[in-house]
Amino acid sequence: MKHLLILAALSASLMTSACVTVIDADDDNDLAWHGENAQPFDAARDECRASTRHGQRSEAFRDCMAAKGWTRS
Numbered sequence: 001m002k003h004l005l006i007l008a009a010l011s012a013s014l015m016t017s018a019c020v021t022v023i024d025a026d027d028d029n030d031l032a033w034h035g036e037n038a039q040p041f042d043a044a045r046d047e048c049r050a051s052t053r054h055g056q057r058s059e060a061f062r063d064c065m066a067a068k069g070w071t072r073s
Contacts, residue, residue: 038069 033041045056048064055061062072 032073033065033070034073035068035070041070044068044070 035041035044038044044065048061048068049055052058052060052064056072065072
């Protein structure tokens with residue numbers, strides 16, 4: 001029984017470890033970004049701001065973030 005409990009806890013932690021949600025990302029209020037196996041959020045956001053020269057609500061910015069593994073709900 002103890003082994004089953006340990007295995008269940010380990011499985012649950014592994015299933016949730018690859019999913020990240022960032023809510024209230026700095027300058028635009030309540031933008032919820034979700035990433036699975038994505039680049040670190042702060043670095044991706046900064047690179048996309050620099051390369052697109054647009055804010056988080058622009059299509060170019062969303063496309064850049066999507067290329068880095070991030071989507072917005």
